[in-house]
């Protein structure tokens with residue numbers, strides 16, 4: 130008995146000490162509220178806490194205290210709840226709906242709402258990158274302190290603020306990493322950076338279920354994590370939002386202000402960068418100096434791209450703040466300056482969290498004034514602009530247009546149907562297919578973000594993309610209007626609901642335009658159910674229900690005879706698919722066309738069902754692989770086998786007719802493996818390569834194509850001349866100068882061959898593509914093989930050096946097909962599936978997948 134007691138005491142002392150590292154000076158604490166350590170049975174920092182445990186603890190706080198309530202705002206792909214713990218005085222929490230209403234008045238342009246009595250709304254957001262785990266642990270401590278502490282400062286925070294804690298923005302990624310770090314944790318701990326604990330396997334925990342970086346998705350709004358968050362966001366418009374990260378282990382700590390050399394979103398009020406950031410920085414300096422932590426500001430990181438967790442709030446009248454902590458990536462790791470512990474990283478994040486709350490509370494008036502002025506200036510800036518609104522639309526593809534409208538609505542941009550046709554930029558935009566977005570609205574800055582393009586930049590080295598005009602991602606025709614269009618009915622979410630598609634039963638054939646974004650999904654549904662579907666490689670015109678109708682390249686032809694299933698089964702299959710994907714189906718009664726080919730023509734090809742696999746793991750870009758997987762899973766409902774590189778030897782080649790290789794080093798593949806791939810393609814199969822994989826295929830002679838390469842060093846005489854001209858540059862400028870040369874993500878225009886199967890479904894030769902690489906493919910020597918080439922004046926949006934533009938980009942091809950025996954390789958220089966949001970170029974990839982087997986490369 131005695132022994133038991135003394136062990137218990139020992140444990141209690143140890144716990145107190147462990148917690149003291151984080152909690153000293155923060156108390157006294159309400160003894161009825163459990164600390165994280167008491168709740169979990171281990172000190173914070175000694176173990177990685179799973180997301181379900183985090184939720185259990187926050188739920189406990191909400192249960193035992195009237196100062197906290199927990200709400201769920203969404204759910205991840207892997208069914209993990211996304212939650213927010215609201216902390217404030219019980220009075221505030223009871224009246225939260227009323228406070229919310231008053232708070233939101235500050236976002237109504239020109240309203241003279243009295244906000245002097247209102248609490249400030251603070252959103253502490255943690256762990257968007259799953260393997261940057263210190264912040265979620267800090268969230269536990271922040272929550273505990275803010276709920277349980279009776280310290281005068283903390284009491285003041287609760288009465289002057291509503292603090293909304295989002296403990297884990299990316300729980301699927303966090304738990305991947307959590308499992309990893311815990312399962313390799315040694316006892317004693319191993320600090321050796323080479324230990325497995327510090328080296329996650331592919332794809333790592335940074336990203337979400339589909340291996341996407343959620344810290345780019347705030348603008349793109351593709352994933353449930355961000356969509357849930359954006360819907361929450363626009364209900365609250367917090368005054369301050371934090372975004373906690375980790376960076377390389379051999380570093381210190383970063384907080385804003387960001388890079389001084391002004392890589393700044395050009396539409397942001399300067400005040401955000403100057404007054405607000407500088408003011409908050411004073412608090413971080415004081416708090417971090419106080420605990421002896423080193424840090425830096427201004428040198429790197431920019432908030433130019435508007436889809437970060439630290440930049441999106443800046444575009445919504447709030448202040449978004451980025452923090453970057455040197456990572457212990459595991460429980461403890463050696464660095465040149467000593468060991469960095471998990472607990473140390475957590476303490477810095479906790480310190481910044483509390484400093485943020487303090488700064489927000491002490492600058493409440495400034496933040497509310499700023500928020501009011503921000504939305505007021507949205508209107509006055511729009512009035513000063515010479516653009517009254519934008520018109521956009523597509524005459525052929527309703528579902529792609531709807532996908533773009535979904536994004537506008539997600540950002541609370543107001544848009545309207547057209548009352549009458551509008552002529553602009555040589556095109557007629559018609560009611561029914563086109564829409565109008567006025568600039569004079571509270572979300573004017575988001576309107577600019579969606580439609581404006583830029584050519585000049587104050588800086589040339591970007592942390593990420595330098596182009597984000599979403600209208601180009603969706604390949605929608607659009608035009609700025611000097612004089613606004615006549616507004617029709619306002620467009621709402623109701624308008625995005627699936628339409629009821631009537632399909633008339635046919636005894637001859639069903640025809641489906643290939644134009645619609647969802648047509649490939651419909652095709653897969655039919656093929657997967659065993660239907661025999663053909664594709665028209667030449668256009669035709671047929672009578673449908675008494676009227677002559679034109680059908681373009683790629684039209685799907687499903688004969689009623691020549692099927693293994695009955696006419697009735699086929700009818701219900703077609704009808705269900707048409708309704709599920711909202712794609713129109715025409716019922717033909719004859720195969721004789723008025724113009725173009727007949728339905729029995731040799732240009733109407735029976736399609737092979739794609740049996741596809743993709744190589745993944747070590748050396749392969751998890752982002753690009755994830756983009757392919759996500760596209761097929763979520764938009765086409767089609768499976769793709771993801772085969773790890775380590776199983777290359779065991780691939781059953783007979784089983785597949787299509788192989789996808791995204792960017793990767795593919796170093797593990799030797800010349801025998803190259804031959805294996807080449808032989809498989811030669812026997813009539815299709816290899817699709819993207820970006821660096823295209824370069825790989827050319828360099829390893831899988832195809833006989835060429836790259837446009839940098840000039841090799843010339844011979845000796847020339848070298849002497851060259852030596853004379855060698856320019857010296859200041860050492861300190863090196864990283865800026867070199868960074869400039871990379872193509873960091875910009876939008877360019879290509880010209881498509883609309884008669885090529887890879888371009889089926891496109892109606893315009895001109896297509897915007899996204900480029901973020903230096904893979905320059907020379908146009909093929911075969912005149913029929915270059916499907917997409919850059920136009921003479923290709924720049925649409927984003928930064929590129931003149932040299933890259935003129936010497937490399939302009940002469941190069943964006944997409945070519947190369948014949949290999951009876952098969953072919955489809956080589957993409959640009960990524961058609963970038964971040965799940967390039968609806969405009971997805972079709973090129975899906976054409977390669979669904980039509981690839983039927984693409985010939987004719988030679989003269």
Ligand SMILES: [Zn+2]
Pocket residue numbers: 258261373374375
């Ligand atoms: Zn990060």
